[in-house]
Amino acid sequence: MKPHRICAFAACSVIFLAIAPAWAVNKDMVQLQTQVQQLQEQMTAMQRSFDERMGVMKNLVEQDTDAVNKVAAALTALQTSLQKQQTDAGAKSDQLSGQIQALNDTMDELKVRLAKVAKELEDMQAAQQSIQAQQAQQTAQQQAQAQAPPPDVLYNNGLRDYNGNKNDLASQEFSDYIKFYPNTDLAGNCYFYLGEIQFRQGNYQQAAQSYDQVLQNFPSGNKAASAQLKKGFSLIELGKQDDGVSELRHLLQRYPHSPEALQARDRLRKLGVSSTGK
Secondary structure, eight states, X not given: OOHHHHHHHHHHHHHHHHHHHHHHHHHHHHHHHHHHHHHHHHHHHHHHHHHHHHHHHHHHHHHHHHHHHHHHHHHHHHHHHHHHHHHHHHHHHHHHHHHHHXXXXXHHHHXXXXXXXXXXXXXXXXXXXXXXXXXXXXXXXXXXXXXXXXXXXXXXXXXXXXXXXXXXXXXXXXXXXXXHOTTSHHHHHHHHHHHHHHHXXXXXXXXXXXXXXXXXXXXXSTTHHHHHHHHHHHHHHXXXXXXXXXXXXXXXXXXXXXXXXXXXXXXXXXXXXXXXXX
16 A cells, blocks of 8 residues: 555544544434423423413312302301391290280289189178078068067966976977077076976986076076076086086176075085185
């Protein structure tokens, strides 16, 4: 080979060796730039997608927030409405309770008035019945008196039959006298003679009651001392000695010088008790 060809070949070789690394470096740079560009595009796409998703999420959050606010507002309104209804219901309940209490008070007052009126009516009816009974009794008594014998005749007949031991007839006559002429002085005598007849018959309980009628209704009559004496005797016969002794001692205090007082002292002496109670 010729020397100038060898030199040319060597120069070309040197040039080729010098150009080859530079071309490789440029290629790598291009690849890197391409990759960086792709990464940037991917990052831009991801950012865009992220922004879109964030926008959707933000919109959903805003919608959810609005919905929650609306629900909260609805709940607040409902709670307010319920509270108002409860307040109104409580007020109405209190009003109804007050009205019911007022009605009950009025009813109680009416019951009291009704009871008072009923009591007044009962009293009026009782008074009217009493007056009617008294009128009927007075009418019957007047009619009976119109048909009855005169008082002196009736009394004398009873006394005559009493002295003649016609006890049943005398009792009837004395009883008739008391029925027709209860307010006369001789009515006390009739009670006394009825007691005497009952004492004769051993009916000491009724005898004591008849004698007591004389003492209660005719204490100043002429048979008062005798009635108290015989009442004491009747009580003693009934086994009520203490009561009988008390009656006899009372007789001695009221009528100390009467014939009945002598009989009372004699009976007390026979009983073995003091006439003065000392």
